[in-house]
Amino acid sequence: MDVIVKKPGKEELKTLGVEKWTPWECAPSTFDWEYDCNETFFVKDGKATVKHAGGAVSFGKGDLVVHDT
Numbered sequence: 489m490d491v492i493v494k495k496p497g498k499e500e501l502k503t504l505g506v507e508k509w510t511p512w513e514c515a516p517s518t519f520d521w522e523y524d525c526n527e528t529f530f531v532k533d534g535k536a537t538v539k540h541a542g543g544a545v546s547f548g549k550g551d552l553v554v555h556d557t
Contacts, residue, residue, distance in 0.1 A: 491538075491545045496530070496552040504552075506530045527555040 501507070511532070521538075535548030547553050 490556040492554040493545060493547045493551050495550055500552070501530065504528070504530075523555055523557060526557055527553075529553050 496504075509530070512529075529552075531547055531549055531551045531553065533549050535546065537544055537546040
């Protein structure tokens with residue numbers, strides 16, 4: 489699993505069109521999830537840790553996360 493976590497600049501967010509993305513919310517929880525395709529998201533608020541066979545990755549407010557399958 490390749491995951492890139494970075495703090496994007498305003499221009500990068502604008503280029504990606506982040507302001508047009510549909511928000512997704514989740515209350516604090518633990519659940520199984522499998523990504524079978526590439527995923528890119530921006531964390532507007534909160535934080536999360538994703539555990540996988542190779543370890544774990546954490547991200548939070550202001551992070552742009554890119555997952556390549």
